[in-house]
Amino acid sequence: MRLLWLSALTCHGNVHSFLNSPQIEKFLEDFSFIYHPLLDTPYSLEEIFTQEVECDILLLDGTLEEGMEKFGVEFETVLKRYAQKAKKIITVGSCASFGGVFLSENRYGFLYHQEKPHERFNEFRDKTITISGCPIHPETLINTLYAIKKEYTLHLDKLLRPKEYYGYTIHNGCLRNEYFEYKIDEHHYGELEGCLFYDHGCQAPYTHGSCNRILWNETSSKTRSGSPCFGCTEPTFPKHRLFYTKKNMGIPQHLPVGIPKRAYLSLAGVAKAFKIERFSQKIVE
């Protein structure tokens, strides 16, 4: 299966994250890149831009910019050419998906400007899959590519993300869930104790992804290592003040996804009333 990795405005974080997959060697035996920014490939980027090369899956990375050119050719012309050839298109990362870090009025994702769909590439919507993240989780991308190769049915959410990986929130599998349940923040960065939702800006309860189900480097995740989730898989990424929970009169402005405010506050009021001795102690002295 021939892959083309096409980069628009990008920091190349996704390229590096992809190479961190423990499956990378096997993957490269099963797939071939006609072009990838860091790997030896049969074509140069200039050849990709100036010639017509066959590809099966287009991996688009980075934010698109109106009028952007490479090698004297408009980027979007080349993008459309390969989008037409490809059986599937994957927007790799939140920049290619929603605009992400470089978003502005004339910079956008492939199908979305944040969560708002735009029409520029709408003809390709039916064959597009969103793999958002900053950077992407390598397992999510690689497993999705294998699913395409093996012709498995992928169930997508309304932003075209595979539900297998984005049907859950990052909160799912977080080791700090007990602290969340009893509304205990009292966290110090890097420590094991405390939930980071109430004061430290953690967006895990309303961010979709698998960071705490499929660990990074098979080892850890942001919240497990004591840093808040930054909500990097969502169209709203990046928000301002990532280490700060915006609160209105002490109540977090963004509540866990799908939970009515009244229900959340009722439960929180009950949970807060109890002082659980175990949660006020250090796990490792």
Place this chain on the structure above:
Amino acid sequence: MTKKEQKKELIMQKALELFAQNGFYTTTIPDIAKSLSMSVGNMYNYFKSKDILAKEIIKYISAYLGVKLREINESDISTQAKITQIVTIYFQTAKLRPEMIDYFLRVFLSNREVFKEGCEGMICVNDFVTEIMIFFEEGVACGELRNQDFFSAFGLFMGYLGGMVFLKGEAILPQELEAYIDDISENIYRALKA
């Protein structure tokens, strides 16, 4: 509501009046049973102890006020207008159901040992406090109220209203509570506005 639930509510209402009027410790289960022409044994079919009854009553009051506050929260009016409505509801309750506010001030807040277990924190007044939280949160979110610590605002609002009802109960206020609604609402709004 089932017949048993209706009866429970009737007992709570009567007990509420007696507790508020005569004090928690001087009012006994036989007193409550007698006022309802019930046997003491039958009373225990509804409430296993006086402490349990006391806790159920505070939840009953909280739910009663919570429903009224929810209606205000869900109405399409400004935060300033909501403040006036909350003050009005509170004072109306103090006038029409004085036993409710009296119970809150003179039994619930004054006999904390009774409510230590089973009413930790704000559990037994959760319905009421949740609506106040929603009122504050939405007031800040729409830009009408100043963002601050919840309890600073809660204490200002509820402490003020409770204080006025207490003064009325002590026959110190020269006028009826309704006469103060506009000024008090204005004061609360000025203190909390953005």
